[in-house]
Amino acid sequence: MQASQRPIIIVGAGPVGLMTAHLLARQGIASTVLEQDAAISQDLRASTFHPPTLDMLDGEGLAAPLIAQGRLCPTWQIRMHDTHERAVFDLSVLKNDTAHPYRLQCEQWRLCALLVERLQDEPLVTLRFSTRLTGLEQDGDSVTAQVETPEGTERLQAPFLVGADGARSVVRGLIGLEFDGVTYPETTILATTEFPFEEHLPGLSNVNYVWKQDGTFSLLRLRDRWRCSLYPDPEMPIEEALLPANIDRKMQEIVPRDTAYEIGEARAYRVHMRITRDYRNGRVVLAGDAAHINSPSGGMGMNGGLHDAFNLTATLGEILRGGSLDLLDRYTRQRRPIAEAEVLAQADRNRSRMQERDPAKRRVIMDDLLRIIGNPESARAYLLRSSMIEALRKSAQIQ
Numbered sequence: 381m382q383a384s385q386r387p388i389i390i391v392g393a394g395p396v397g398l399m400t401a402h403l404l405a406r407q408g409i410a411s412t413v414l415e416q417d418a419a420i421s422q423d424l425r426a427s428t429f430h431p432p433t434l435d436m437l438d439g440e441g442l443a444a445p446l447i448a449q450g451r452l453c454p455t456w457q458i459r460m461h462d463t464h465e466r467a468v469f470d471l472s473v474l475k476n477d478t479a480h481p482y483r484l485q486c487e488q489w490r491l492c493a494l495l496v497e498r499l500q501d502e503p504l505v506t507l508r509f510s511t512r513l514t515g516l517e518q519d520g521d522s523v524t525a526q527v528e529t530p531e532g533t534e535r536l537q538a539p540f541l542v543g544a545d546g547a548r549s550v551v552r553g554l555i556g557l558e559f560d561g562v563t564y565p566e567t568t569i570l571a572t573t574e575f576p577f578e579e580h581l582p583g584l585s586n587v588n589y590v591w592k593q594d595g596t597f598s599l600l601r602l603r604d605r606w607r608c609s610l611y612p613d614p615e616m617p618i619e620e621a622l623l624p625a626n627i628d629r630k631m632q633e634i635v636p637r638d639t640a641y642e643i644g645e646a647r648a649y650r651v652h653m654r655i656t657r658d659y660r661n662g663r664v665v666l667a668g669d670a671a672h673i674n675s676p677s678g679g680m681g682m683n684g685g686l687h688d689a690f691n692l693t694a695t696l697g698e699i700l701r702g703g704s705l706d707l708l709d710r711y712t713r714q715r716r717p718i719a720e721a722e723v724l725a726q727a728d729r730n731r732s733r734m735q736e737r738d739p740a741k742r743r744v745i746m747d748d749l750l751r752i753i754g755n756p757e758s759a760r761a762y763l764l765r766s767s768m769i770e771a772l773r774k775s776a777q778i779q
């Protein structure tokens with residue numbers, strides 16, 4: 381067995397695992413990151429970075445390079461497709477709450493790429509791609525991880541292991557934690573196009589959640605393209621819904637054209653709301669999607685995972701400098717209820733609101749939103765929550 385020279389093994393080189401390694405190195409703590417794939421994933425996933433996350437990234441010198449590759453969204457909106465009526469939320473009301481009063485739209489892999497670039501030159505971090513965790517054991521002093529590499533099986537030992545291995549977390553299963561919750565019935569199709577929707581739909585923001593007759597879609601604008609969330613006809617098999625002609629049919633319902641839309645990437649995904657009852661078992665700790673997942677509506681999953689990484693690395697730093705191991709329970713206390721009450725619950729409400737089909741109920745919701753944005757105080761209170769500032773403030777109050 382190889383006793384790791386590194387006090388922390390991190391499983392997963394997604395945004396949460398890589399950020400964890402970076403933040404530990406900033407405290408002078410060494411880590412080994414194990415990633416089953418040969419390189420970081422470039423799948424189309426998160427693109428929304430919320431204001432407090434940008435504030436945190438700024439402290440790491442990571443906000444400016446991300447902003448340079450993304451698109452700032454000073455407003456976001458919920459709108460009716462037929463009439464173009466819209467409730468526009470203006471993040472400038474948060475100017476005294478954050479140094480970044482806007483959302484950033486930028487692909488999550490760009491953050492991962494920036495982190496990998498830095499970590500490759502960081503002597504305190506060993507990045508091991510094509511290395512899959514398959515088993516683990518722990519005693520009072522250390523964790524032993526079994527990994528599979530192209531060269532064969534290895535065992536690595538370290539005082540702590542962080543499971544940042546995503547929604548299907550092997551670590552979570554190996555420490556015996558369930559992933560309680562639900563999977564929503566609908567499948568979503570995410571498709572990108574360079575078509576300039578902003579020239580055809582009046583008053584669009586760069587983030588738009590839209591009700592159309594008998595359905596919904598969203599339009600999020602990246603630096604050089606729009607990403608569209610579309611909902612296939614319920615009876616259509618998903619392989620069929622992903623065919624270019626069927627994606628085009630959905631796009632034509634947004635802005636009808638004489639020609640077909642040129643689609644860049646397209647992928648289908650299911651949405652879940654799940655959380656583990658604890659984030660810790662002994663010396664093994666979970667962070668990010670391994671611990672909690674939610675509907676992408678509102679763009680909070682990755683942001684919440686990054687917030688976990690900031691809290692967890694500060695906690696591990698305290699422990700390694702002589703603090704009690706029980707500080708890991710404080711990490712669960714500070715992060716889990718916030719994930720449940722602020723992230724999962726808000727994302728669930730966002731999803732339900734946009735899935736509403738009844739015109740009368742939509743009217744009530746729209747009137748309510750217009751009332752909220754009509755008053756600067758209620759608009760600020762709403763945006764403090766939807767921007768995840770309130771969640772971090774509540775978390776900081778918990779001992």
Ligand SMILES: Cc1cc2nc3c(=O)[nH]c(=O)nc-3n(C[C@H](O)[C@H](O)[C@H](O)COP(=O)(O)OP(=O)(O)OC[C@H]3O[C@@H](n4cnc5c(N)ncnc54)[C@H](O)[C@@H]3O)c2cc1C
Pocket residue numbers: 391392393394395396397414415416417421424425426427428429488511512513514544545546547549550551570649667668669670676678679680681682683684685
């Ligand atoms: C369509 C979509 C849109 C989204 N939009 C947003 C958004 O706008 N804003 C937002 O905040 N969130 C959003 N999310 C959620 C966001 O993508 C996730 O919350 C985020 O990727 C979680 O990061 P993570 O590092 O925890 O896990 P992941 O990104 O899943 O990374 C886990 C890593 O662990 C590796 N791994 C898994 N098992 C093992 C193993 N046994 N050994 C070694 N490595 C392993 C995987 O290969 C992977 O690289 C969206 C999600 C989807 C699907």
